[in-house]
Amino acid sequence: MPLPTTAHLAARHGRIHQALDELSLGALVVTAAANVRYLTNHAGSAGVLVLTRDAAHLLVDFRYREAVERLQASAAACPDLRVWDVPASYDEALLGCLQEIGATVVGFEAAHVTVARHDWWQRNTQGRQLGIGFRPTERVVERARIVKDGSEIETLREAARRLDAVAEAALGAVRAGVSERQVAAAVEAAMREAGYERPAFDTIVASGPHAALPHYRAGDRMLAAGDLVVLDFGGVLDGYCCDVTRTVSIGPPSPEARRLYTAVYDAQQAALAAVRPGVETSAVDAAARQVLEARGLGAAFGHGTGHGLGLDVHEEPRITRPRADVPSVPLLPGMVFTIEPGAYLPGFGGVRIEDDVLVTETGCDVLTAVPRELVSL
């Protein structure tokens, strides 16, 4: 997929400039790798960005120098970029940059800077009398990222679309007598084949009793007749994550397995039907939860209904019950997230069904097209 262009990045910078004004900050130090990438297209695992009203100061070490030069010679160049060399410590280089550009009131990402790092900044700015004050900020870049722009939607659509072929390969590998790990290997080979740069998370193949463990990964257990098998996988395409879950039956499902599947299926349909602009994230969660509660499966659904997708595989918005630390927010067109209710019965097994959706002006587009009916293999 084409990278976001200079124009996309300029629009993103504009949203951060506005936040700088609102918060009376001269600069924002961006340290979360996904946030640095969002604002610069620099995809390295290291790199610090200092964004001011008139420049994007990117601090990178030797390993990334040539990659950044290439980027700047392309249509995906970061506007107003100034590259700063990091010969040794990123924190030393950061203080040098802030001093040279004359920043005094500097925001930082409180959710991404450790206490140890912040202490070092404080000690060294005070010790050297640099006259720099650090101010904690919350979710400045994340708030911008929560609504996807055209470039991101194009990439997320394509990422989700390619899961079709992967799901086909996954179902082809599922049969009695193969191990969970072998199925996971087939899934990941198919993801590479489909052009994903890597899995977005550890592939889950949870069979039989393991299907009752929502975050089990894949082990040596051999799939056996009568199992429900939860397959949860996703890939990263040009930095953007997709995520899908299907649950299949090895041989004809038992009445109990079918009941569980139908309940989760209906819960997912209810949540999908609830998605449209203005609806609260907590209401989408409630739509799924009420269906499961009505079937006596409320306690069997212990996790949230979904999570945002983007440069991170778990980002905002969170589709959960409202909690002090996860406030409910109204949906906006351009948000992309998963809808993934599940029900887990210890000892018996479990079912989860997950799709990726884009909020549109009137409702939602389901980006993942993998068939959703219970398949017996």
Place this chain on the structure above:
Amino acid sequence: MPLPTTAHLAARHGRIHQALDELSLGALVVTAAANVRYLTNHAGSAGVLVLTRDAAHLLVDFRYREAVERLQASAAACPDLRVWDVPASYDEALLGCLQEIGATVVGFEAAHVTVARHDWWQRNTQGRQLGIGFRPTERVVERARIVKDGSEIETLREAARRLDAVAEAALGAVRAGVSERQVAAAVEAAMREAGYERPAFDTIVASGPHAALPHYRAGDRMLAAGDLVVLDFGGVLDGYCCDVTRTVSIGPPSPEARRLYTAVYDAQQAALAAVRPGVETSAVDAAARQVLEARGLGAAFGHGTGHGLGLDVHEEPRITRPRADVPSVPLLPGMVFTIEPGAYLPGFGGVRIEDDVLVTETGCDVLTAVPRELVSL
């Protein structure tokens, strides 16, 4: 591989208990996932541990409850474990636990707790007058992890040993006309086949000019005659990471490519020869660096010589030039790290050769057995 046993974990707890005494702490809150795993065998992506002199309080949510119960019924059970249920927020549950056990002077991992999280703890302990004081600590568990115990060495040896078969598959996939991405797919399929649970990091296949970018991953470039190709990969086996790099030539190498390869090879040999107990990490780095400097390649070697391996793919010790933020430490038997000098010439290409070593009583064991001579394919 068998998991660390209750006895291994008890010995690890013993080292932390000693640190609690030295630091006059009643409890240590462990939030880094690898540190939680090291002390409990709990391998979930969430989980907080509160370690006191007489108990290991593990806070986990619904998703991990059953997995923890299974663990506790096995030979890998965590000693003195008390499981605390996390119904919603980990931080709420943490304050509840600390209050109930009567902890007042509580250490936390300053390098793993964000400013935002710490602020929340402070605000809520003060607001509720809980009488809990949080004290930053540095590297308490990391210091214990830097020397591997018998269980860890066994797993790290096996993890490195299995790279042999992966390297063979990698070399089998390298030829003119295939893309970097296809080679990376073959490497990752071979890693799954060899039993690794996942790649330890994004596989690097950097060909031709890309080989001059030390942290390039793998793209659409087709391998071509005359290329040097840097292959850097590793897997995770039962949580433990291995990491190897080989550089191969497509067709006969040019004299310049051969010169570069020989310089890096000799630098690596010099570093390997320097490894034994009591030698400083900076001296191992210097051994490699001096060889490259003597060949006029000092500036072409912009990164450190190596990094520790364990539950993290980059951990202590760091084999680098001494820096304020990365102090040099004397080697001890049981340390495991990479030796990976490289030389990168923009526009031309690059060479890196990387092996994993275990410090023994008298020198080191090289854990990776992949042939190290320049291969032409």
